[in-house]
Amino acid sequence: MRAPVCLTLLAAAPASAFATDYLTADQAQRLMFPDATSFRAQDLALDSAQMKQVEQLAALPARSVHWHVIAAYKADALLGWMVLDNVVGKFELISYAVGLNLDASIKQVEVLSYRESHGGEVRNPAWRRQFVGKRAPAGLSVGDGIANISGATLSCTHLTDGVRRIAAIAQVALKK
Amino acid sequence: MRRRARPLLGTLVDVAVASAPAHVDADAAIDAAFAAVALTHRLMSFHEVGSDVSRLNRAPADTVVAVDPHTWQVLALAQQLCAASGGVFNIACAPRLVEWDCLPAPDLARPAWAQQTAVFALEEGGRVRKLAAGWVDLGGIAKGYAVDLAVAALRAAGVKGGCVNAGGDLRVFGPHAFPIAVRNPSAPAHAGAHLELRDEALATSACCFSAREVGGRRVSALVDGRSGEPLDTAASSSVFAPACALADALTKVVAATGDPGHPALATVGARALIM
Numbered sequence: 001m002r003a004p005v006c007l008t009l010l011a012a013a014p015a016s017a018f019a020t021d022y023l024t025a026d027q028a029q030r031l032m033f034p035d036a037t038s039f040r041a042q043d044l045a046l047d048s049a050q051m052k053q054v055e056q057l058a059a060l061p062a063r064s065v066h067w068h069v070i071a072a073y074k075a076d077a078l079l080g081w082m083v084l085d086n087v088v089g090k091f092e093l094i095s096y097a098v099g100l101n102l103d104a105s106i107k108q109v110e111v112l113s114y115r116e117s118h119g120g121e122v123r124n125p126a127w128r129r130q131f132v133g134k135r136a137p138a139g140l141s142v143g144d145g146i147a148n149i150s151g152a153t154l155s156c157t158h159l160t161d162g163v164r165r166i167a168a169i170a171q172v173a174l175k176k
Numbered sequence: 177m178r179r180r181a182r183p184l185l186g187t188l189v190d191v192a193v194a195s196a197p198a199h200v201d202a203d204a205a206i207d208a209a210f211a212a213v214a215l216t217h218r219l220m221s222f223h224e225v226g227s228d229v230s231r232l233n234r235a236p237a238d239t240v241v242a243v244d245p246h247t248w249q250v251l252a253l254a255q256q257l258c259a260a261s262g263g264v265f266n267i268a269c270a271p272r273l274v275e276w277d278c279l280p281a282p283d284l285a286r287p288a289w290a291q292q293t294a295v296f297a298l299e300e301g302g303r304v305r306k307l308a309a310g311w312v313d314l315g316g317i318a319k320g321y322a323v324d325l326a327v328a329a330l331r332a333a334g335v336k337g338g339c340v341n342a343g344g345d346l347r348v349f350g351p352h353a354f355p356i357a358v359r360n361p362s363a364p365a366h367a368g369a370h371l372e373l374r375d376e377a378l379a380t381s382a383c384c385f386s387a388r389e390v391g392g393r394r395v396s397a398l399v400d401g402r403s404g405e406p407l408d409t410a411a412s413s414s415v416f417a418p419a420c421a422l423a424d425a426l427t428k429v430v431a432a433t434g435d436p437g438h439p440a441l442a443t444v445g446a447r448a449l450i451m
Binding site for chain 1: 180187190203339341344358379382383412
C-alpha cells in the first residue's frame, strides 16, 4: 500500500501560467535533418493565387502571406524545409515546427514551446512575439524542472489545423 | 533531460527522458515512444475509418472482427473494468457522444447506447464478436494505454527514468520524482494542486473543457455508463494507478460516482483524488 497522496493545495494562489520549452528552432532543424550541413532561412511570401490554393487544399483560411521557412542543405543539395509557426488556442500559445520533404510530404512535427495564460495575454500579439524563436535561458536545459500538467484533456485541433495548413503551403509554394 | 512534444491522439503528447546511460540515444528513444502512441491512435481512433474500432463499429451484429493484439488487450481491460465498476465504466456510450456532437458519426446507422457487454464479446485469437448494433469508443482508456506503450518503448530503448504525458494522462517511471500540477477545475489555467509522482500513473477527468449546451441541455464528453446521461460536475477526478490505462479508465468511474473510495479502485491498486 502506497503512502497517501501528498498535496500542496493552493487556495487562490496566483500560480504562474503553465509553460514548457521543448526544443529551440536550431535543435529542431538538426533533429529533422541530421544529415544537413547548412540551414538557410528564407522568407516565403504567398501571392493571392497561392493563398487561394492553400485555402482549397487545407480547407482552412491561409491566415498569413509571410511564412518563416528554413531550407536544409547537404553541401549544395536541398534536403527539405522546416516551417516555423505559432497557433493560439483557448488559452495556450504553441510554437511548433514542421519538417517537410522535397515532395512536400510531412517529415516530422515538433512542438518548440507551449505557453498557457490565465489572462488575456495569449491573444495579444506583443505577448506572443516574445516567445517566437525563444531559446532556453543559459544554464538551464530545456524541459528541466517544469511540471507536467494533469487535467481534463485539452484538444489541440488548432495545432493539427496548423500542420495541415503548412502541408498545403508546401504543396503550393515549396514542392520541387 | 530531453523533452519533446507532438500533436497525437487529438491532444499534445509530451515525452521526457530524465535519465539514460550514455550509450542511449534519447531522441531515438523518444521517437520510438511517439511511434507507440501513433500506433495506438491508428488502431483505436473512433475517427479513423480504417482503425480496429471503426471496423468493429461498422460490423453488423453476429459477425466476428479480427483486431490487433493491442486493441484486443484494451477491450479486455475495458470488460474487466466494466465488471469491477458495475457498468459505470462503459465504452459503448459513443452513440450519446455522437448525438451531442462530441464525436463524428461513423456511418448512417444510429444505434442506441447500450451496455458494452451487450455490444461485443471477446473470443480467442484476437477476435471480437459483435453481438448487437452499437458503437464503442476507447477515448476513455486508449490514451492511458498509449502512455503505457510509450513508457514500454522508452524502457526497451534503455531509458532508466522518464515521463509520458498524453494531454493530462501521464505516467512516470524510474528513480526520479516528477513535479506534477493538477489543474484547478474551476480555473483550469491554474494549478489546483502540486504533487510529486514516482513510478506511477496519474490521469484526471473533468468536464471543464468539454461541457456545453446541446438542444438546451448541458452535456459533456463524460457519460455515466449506467444511465447514458452526461456528467455535469464542477469537480475533477484524478486517479493514481500502477498503469495509465487503469488510471485513465477509473477517472470515469470516480467522476460518475463521486466516490474516491469506489471498490473498483482497490481491485487494481489505484487510489483517487477529487478536487
